[in-house]
Amino acid sequence: MGRPLLIRNARLADGRLASLIAEDGAIRDIGAELTPPEGAIVEDAAGHLLLPGFVEAHVHLDKTLMGLPFIPHIPGGSVAERIAAEKTLRRGLTIGVEERGGRLIEQLVAYGTVALRSHVDIDSEVGLKGLEAVLALRERYRDLIDIETVAFPQSGILRDPGTAGMLDAAMAAGADLVGGLDPAGIDGDVAGHLGIVFGLAEKHGKGIDIHLHDGGALGAFELRQIALRTLAAGLEGRVVVSHAFCLGELGHADFAATAGLLAKAEIAIMTTAPGPVPMPPVKRLMAAGVRVISGSDNIRDAWSPFGNGDLLERAGIVCDRQDFRDDADLELAFSLVTDAPSRVIGRGPAVVAVGAPADFVLVAASSVAETVAKRPTERTVFKRGRKVAAAGELIGWSDG
Amino acid sequence: MGRPLLIRNARLADGRLASLIAEDGAIRDIGAELTPPEGAIVEDAAGHLLLPGFVEAHVHLDKTLMGLPFIPHIPGGSVAERIAAEKTLRRGLTIGVEERGGRLIEQLVAYGTVALRSHVDIDSEVGLKGLEAVLALRERYRDLIDIETVAFPQSGILRDPGTAGMLDAAMAAGADLVGGLDPAGIDGDVAGHLGIVFGLAEKHGKGIDIHLHDGGALGAFELRQIALRTLAAGLEGRVVVSHAFCLGELGHADFAATAGLLAKAEIAIMTTAPGPVPMPPVKRLMAAGVRVISGSDNIRDAWSPFGNGDLLERAGIVCDRQDFRDDADLELAFSLVTDAPSRVIGRGPAVVAVGAPADFVLVAASSVAETVAKRPTERTVFKRGRKVAAAGELIGWSDG
Numbered sequence: 001m002g003r004p005l006l007i008r009n010a011r012l013a014d015g016r017l018a019s020l021i022a023e024d025g026a027i028r029d030i031g032a033e034l035t036p037p038e039g040a041i042v043e044d045a046a047g048h049l050l051l052p053g054f055v056e057a058h059v060h061l062d063k064t065l066m067g068l069p070f071i072p073h074i075p076g077g078s079v080a081e082r083i084a085a086e087k088t089l090r091r092g093l094t095i096g097v098e099e100r101g102g103r104l105i106e107q108l109v110a111y112g113t114v115a116l117r118s119h120v121d122i123d124s125e126v127g128l129k130g131l132e133a134v135l136a137l138r139e140r141y142r143d144l145i146d147i148e149t150v151a152f153p154q155s156g157i158l159r160d161p162g163t164a165g166m167l168d169a170a171m172a173a174g175a176d177l178v179g180g181l182d183p184a185g186i187d188g189d190v191a192g193h194l195g196i197v198f199g200l201a202e203k204h205g206k207g208i209d210i211h212l213h214d215g216g217a218l219g220a221f222e223l224r225q226i227a228l229r230t231l232a233a234g235l236e237g238r239v240v241v242s243h244a245f246c247l248g249e250l251g252h253a254d255f256a257a258t259a260g261l262l263a264k265a266e267i268a269i270m271t272t273a274p275g276p277v278p279m280p281p282v283k284r285l286m287a288a289g290v291r292v293i294s295g296s297d298n299i300r301d302a303w304s305p306f307g308n309g310d311l312l313e314r315a316g317i318v319c320d321r322q323d324f325r326d327d328a329d330l331e332l333a334f335s336l337v338t339d340a341p342s343r344v345i346g347r348g349p350a351v352v353a354v355g356a357p358a359d360f361v362l363v364a365a366s367s368v369a370e371t372v373a374k375r376p377t378e379r380t381v382f383k384r385g386r387k388v389a390a391a392g393e394l395i396g397w398s399d400g
Numbered sequence: 401m402g403r404p405l406l407i408r409n410a411r412l413a414d415g416r417l418a419s420l421i422a423e424d425g426a427i428r429d430i431g432a433e434l435t436p437p438e439g440a441i442v443e444d445a446a447g448h449l450l451l452p453g454f455v456e457a458h459v460h461l462d463k464t465l466m467g468l469p470f471i472p473h474i475p476g477g478s479v480a481e482r483i484a485a486e487k488t489l490r491r492g493l494t495i496g497v498e499e500r501g502g503r504l505i506e507q508l509v510a511y512g513t514v515a516l517r518s519h520v521d522i523d524s525e526v527g528l529k530g531l532e533a534v535l536a537l538r539e540r541y542r543d544l545i546d547i548e549t550v551a552f553p554q555s556g557i558l559r560d561p562g563t564a565g566m567l568d569a570a571m572a573a574g575a576d577l578v579g580g581l582d583p584a585g586i587d588g589d590v591a592g593h594l595g596i597v598f599g600l601a602e603k604h605g606k607g608i609d610i611h612l613h614d615g616g617a618l619g620a621f622e623l624r625q626i627a628l629r630t631l632a633a634g635l636e637g638r639v640v641v642s643h644a645f646c647l648g649e650l651g652h653a654d655f656a657a658t659a660g661l662l663a664k665a666e667i668a669i670m671t672t673a674p675g676p677v678p679m680p681p682v683k684r685l686m687a688a689g690v691r692v693i694s695g696s697d698n699i700r701d702a703w704s705p706f707g708n709g710d711l712l713e714r715a716g717i718v719c720d721r722q723d724f725r726d727d728a729d730l731e732l733a734f735s736l737v738t739d740a741p742s743r744v745i746g747r748g749p750a751v752v753a754v755g756a757p758a759d760f761v762l763v764a765a766s767s768v769a770e771t772v773a774k775r776p777t778e779r780t781v782f783k784r785g786r787k788v789a790a791a792g793e794l795i796g797w798s799d800g
Contacts, residue, residue, distance in 0.1 A: 069766065070765070070766055070767065070769070070770035070773070070774070072726060072727040072769060073725040073726045073727070074726070075725065075726045273675075274720075275673075275675070275717070275719075275720030275721040275722075275723070276720070276721060276722065276723035300773070300774075304725060305725060305730070305769070305770075305773035306716060306719065306720070306725075306773050308775075316706060317675070317720075319675075319706065320674075320675030320676070320706070320717075321675040321676060322675075322676065323675070323676035325473040325475065325704060325705060325706075326472060326473045326474070326475045327472040327473070330705070365470070366469065366470055367470065369470070369472060369705065370470035370705075373470070373700070373705035373706050374470070374700075375708075377777070
């Protein structure tokens with residue numbers, strides 16, 4: 001695992017200055033004065049704040065257009081129209097997932113992301129090609145970032161014949177989770193769609209991540225069906241529903257009933273804090289016992305020309321949409337892109353503590369709240385005790 | 401006015417590469433091949449896109465806490481509570497408006513802003529001190545940015561005795577516009593508040609900028625009263641209403657009636673595209689003939705720990721909230737922070753054209769849409785034909 005690391009003069013979240021030793025990929029010691037282990041690389045943090053590395057809960061490595069000239073967005077009013085527009089665009093791309101996704105990974109690492117969950121389209125046209133490319137990227141970038149994959153039926157399952165079998169093959173090929181998409185809005189069959197998704201999860205012993213755009217009472221119905229199936233399958237703590245805009249639209253009773261079931265099934269809700277549609281109310285969900293996490297979703301792809309993958313910016317967007325301003329609220333937003341998704345994807349808590357993975361970020365700020373508010377651009381990123389990025393650039397990275 | 405400027409190899413908005421000559425603060429020539437005037441400074445734009453400089457329609461130079469250590473936000477549920485919290489905080493600040501506001505101006509210039517409208521608090525406690533400081537800043541930074549001031553009654557007029565007289569004095573002291581604030585919600589007297597504001601505008605021959613947070617039917621009523629008074633006073637084209645959240649909450653008939661009056665009175669609506677509250681619907685307002693502009697509002701002050709003054713980021717926030725994704729929509733968002741506010745504050749159109757002010761920004765992008773989507777951080781900023789900032793830093797700036 002290379003040489004040990006000693007970081008001196010780092011500010012911890014509680015404000016005190018300390019040193020930290022990392023060895024074999026984990027934090028071995030934290031204290032006021034530490035003796036460098038033999039052969040240690042010594043870094044002076046200059047009083048910068050030492051934060052746990054950021055965890056990206058929702059990204060699409062296969063979709064990004066990074067590395068290509070700017071492609072104007074093709075308008076599409078509905079999810080179905082956008083799916084069609086994306087497929088048309090995808091056919092003409094001149095560079096593959098390996099290059100586009102690689103560029104995105106490098107950008108995410110430079111921003112301070114140390115682990116991510118990527119959805120990967122599985123459909124009758126692309127088959128498993130996208131998944132194979134993302135699995136290759138996972139291998140290529142294994143020293144920089146941990147990558148988890150979701151076999152994601154972007155074109156639906158029932159409406160795109162053959163997809164169920166390909167999802168099965170994708171799980172056999174190494175995907176970490178079974179994906180789903182708008183059982184009502186896209187596939188028109190809630191029980192049918194969820195039956196396949198949960199069946200595959202049980203067959204392969206894996207978790208689930210379902211993208212739910214359906215709104216209002218329909219979306220809430222689907223959420224409750226997902227929760228009931230999660231309980232029936234014993235998949236508590238292993239199911240994420242992404243987006244779930246409907247949670248921002250429900251009356252008190254409907255919200256309470258739905259959130260209660262989500263909490264019981266230990267389902268996590270992933271929100272990007274979208275601007276144009278209602279969003280899940282973060283504090284109300286957490287008060288009901290529902291885990292909430294945040295992520296970037298589309299980054300310069302057929303769905304959006306925007307996005308950069310900076311999870312500190314994402315935390316700020318959550319604050320903007322939820323009117324979070326005081327320190328406790330900014331710390332809560334920070335946890336949505338660090339500790340909460342780290343637990344959800346099975347890495348355990350994201351903390352700077354002895355025994356934890358030596359995945360952290362140094363920023364020029366005095367506190368977590370200031371970090372979220374100011375979004376410092378100069379960050380020094382460490383993965384498994386090795387410095388991997390500084391000032392927005394990867395360090396010593398060779399694709400060799 | 402210093403040496404002439406020749407920029408070579410710049411991309412214009414229509415995509416072609418061209419040269420540009422600036423002299424005496426204005427653009428003198430644009431063409432495929434231009435001969436440098438005698439003594440000209442020659443810049444190679446390396447194919448970067450030449451954009452008009454950004455225009456900040458709504459900022460508070462006196463409020464920012466820049467230059468101070470991070471101050472946690474003091475929660476306040478209502479506008480009135482926040483006003484009180486701000487006053488408490490203000491009393492204890494160890495550095496003045498000259499330094500805090502100066503730091504903010506320098507950051508805005510580095511981002512590409514060439515002109516701004518700043519509200520300046522006028523109340524019974526601070527009197528004209530904030531205005532005097534901002535007028536001094538305007539003088540100090542006159543070669544970097546054009547500054548317009550609004551005498552802004554942040555604590556109300558009727559509820560803060562003596563403020564009407566101080567607003568009068570502020571206008572006599574050089575403020576450019578009369579401000580107003582929630583005639584109903586803060587002062588509890590729509591006719592009384594507007595009577596004073598419009599009376600001062602008529603007395604001093606100046607325009608108006610009113611901050612309206614009041615929601616729903618109440619806010620719409622106030623908007624219509626403002627429009628009627630604007631028509632009666634012959635102030636068409638010289639009144640801005642900032643925020644006007646209520647426009648995002650109205651039913652069809654109420655919206656049509658209100659927007660119709662706003663259009664007739666040539667009132668511009670300034671929106672920050674706020675996250676936690678409804679916002680004015682940009683395209684519906686423009687379709688009704690209402691001018692819309694955007695701006696930053698609070699930047700690291702008692703109202704918000706967030707904000708940086710980057711108007712490209714602001715354009716992106718407008719896009720997020722309004723679901724703008726295709727090139728035409730991104731160009732529209734860009735116009736809300738360039739051409740539209742430039743016209744509203746009386747500078748005329750913001751264009752790169754012969755005869756226009758030589759205030760522009762070079763960015764590494766191929767089109768306006770790509771600029772909004774990617775928000776390039778490296779920008780070269782020119783004010784009156786002189787390079788004033790590059791790569792986020794001011795150039796050759798000395799406070800003398």
